[in-house]
Amino acid sequence: MRPFKHLNAKSVSEAVTALAGGKNKALAGGTDLLGTLKQNILPTYPNTVINLKTIAGLDYIKEEGGMLKIGALTRLADIAANETVKTGYAALAQAAKAVATPNIRNMGTIGGNISQLNRCWYFRKQDNRFNCIRKDGEECFAVSGDNRYHSIFGGVKTHASPCTQECPAGTDIPAYFAQLRAGNWDEAARIIMKVNPMPFVTGRVCAHFCQNKCNRCKTDESVGISSVERTLGDYILDNAAKFYKVPEKETGKSVAIIGSGPSGLSAAFYLRKAGNKVTVYDSKEEAGGMLMYAIPAYRLPKDIVRRFIKVLEGMGVQFVLNTTIGKDIEPEELEKKYDSVCYDTGTWKRPVAGISGEELTIFGLDFLVDVNKWMEGKIGSEVFVMGGGNVAMDVAVTAKRLGAKKVTLACLEPRDRMPASAEEVARAEEEGVIVMPSWGLSKVVEENGKVKGMELKRCVSPWDEDGRFNPQYDECEKIVVNAENILM
Incomplete structure (x- = not known):
């Protein structure tokens, strides 16, 4: 610490005069200033430190005129x-009781804490060694550092944590983890159910991008968020009476939901929870959509969905099944019958790849539905699957389990960027599935109307220079993968 002069101010006016030049610093509790002086992280070092604790009458707590008045020199411990x-x-x-440690609370003042420089040292560092979020960086270093304890709410509350930012639902993962660590399972359940009514499903089938951004990855490996979510989800389902209650008040409004997949079921939960009368329509024999018909049972047991x-x-949610909108009942009729209609029809329609012989291929989703x-051995001994996402993996594994001796899966993306x-x-x-990254479709190899294989061409990049999906190919590098059935 560099040398400086010390002044015991006798009055507010004396302190104001001493601080007027801008080269001196005020000292109240000292918990903030002394640390910055020792670390030498202030832009300019003070010539004189003015002690405010010698000014009488600034440490009080009183109610006056229907208001609570607190003197600037009142210690946090006294407030608590x-x-x-x-x-x-x-x-x-x-x-006040939650701030830092007892030692800090016994010294720190309310005025000092309100007016102090941001307490986080990562932010304070003047040479911008730590390019944190408050400096327009991409990371809050206090989330995993010691400075998280300097905040009343903890560093993770200064912004959404990396794992939460990666979650499509915005689940407050650190918050419900904290409740689980404290043994508060019911509160953890309520936190996750604010944005996700079926963690017993997502804990089993979600891609869990959150784990890719887990702070632990910088040290060793991600926390098993999916496993924790699944365990909490099973607790929620096993104790459904606590978490899925009939609303106490009805709004008198009615809503029709078209489609009973994950989106439709989520909408049904939140709309019913809000007190609306909810009716879900679906063309299938059972509700659940993709959860029931497309995701293999080894990943999501159907009993969970049921x-x-x-x-x-x-x-109180009602389900009307075996009903196709536009055939069994017209949309206009629903719009007259209900106050609102929510369309959650999903993506059952097959995309078009635009290659020669495509009509001889099988839609992967249809394959899973009609598995x-x-x-009975119809899958053949050699199967080709196109796609790099989880659904493609489901198709490939299912084909293998159905008896295919060789299953080859190709995708446009490089290995480290597969969806x-x-x-x-x-x-x-x-x-036993053979995975071939960075290959795209060229054409179906056929003979007399029967599939013989798939010709592939090297995919240089699935994206253009602007990061948009626009596959770039090397037409000079092609191979043929033999197959009796092609699933896309």
Whole structure:
């Protein structure tokens, strides 16, 4: 610490005069200033430190005119312990008690804490060694550093944590993890259910991009967020009566939901929870959409989906099945019957690749839906699958389990940027699936109307220079993969 002069101010006016030049610093509790002086991180070092604690009458707590008045030199510990504050202003008392450590609270003042420089040293560092979020960087270093304890709410509350930012639903993962660590399972359940009514499903099938951004990855490997979510989800489903209750008040409004897949079921839960009368329409025999018909049972047991449907029915959600909109009932009729209509029809339509012989291929989603008809050896000994996502992995693994001796999967993306989770890719390879990254479709190889294989061409990049999906190919590098059935 460099040398400086010290002045015990006798009055506010004396302190103001001493600080007027801008080269001196005020000292109250000293918990902030002394640390910055020792670390030498201030832009300019003070010539004189003015002690404010010698000014009488600035440390008080009193109610006056229907207001609570607190003197600037009142210590945080005194605020936390004051009966008037605890009785009439409980949140303030709790906040003061939560700041830092007892030593800090016994020295730090309310005025100093309000006016201090941001307490985080990562932010304070003047040479911008730490390009944190508050400096327009991409990371809050306090989330995993010691400075998270300097905030009343903790560093993770200064912004959305990296894992939460990666979650499509915006799940507050650190918040429900904290409740689980404290043994508060019900509160953890309520936190996750604010944005996700079926963690027992997503814990099993979600790609969990959150784990790619877990802070632990910088040290060793990600926390098993998916496993924790699945365990919490199973707890929620096992204790459904706690979390899926009939609303206490009805709005008198009615909503029709078209489609009973994950989107439709989520909408049904939140709309019913809000007190609306909800009716879900679906063309299938059972509700659940892709959850019931497309995702293989080894990833998502169908009993899980059926139990969730029963839970929603217990809340008062009605399901009308075997009903096709536009055939059995017209959209206009629904719009007249209900106050609102929510369309959650999903993506059942097959995309067009535009290659020669495409009509001889099989839509992968149809394959998963009609998997039973393939159980009698019709899959063939060699199968080709196109796609790099989790659905493609499901198709490939299912084909392998149905008896195909050789299953080859190709995708446009390079290995490290495949949409499928690393776990699903590893599972497919463990089952014997051959994975070929960076290859695109050229044409179906056929003979007399029968599939013989797929000609592939090297994919240099699935994206153009602007990062948009626009595959770039090397037409000079092509190979043929033999196959009796092609699933796309």
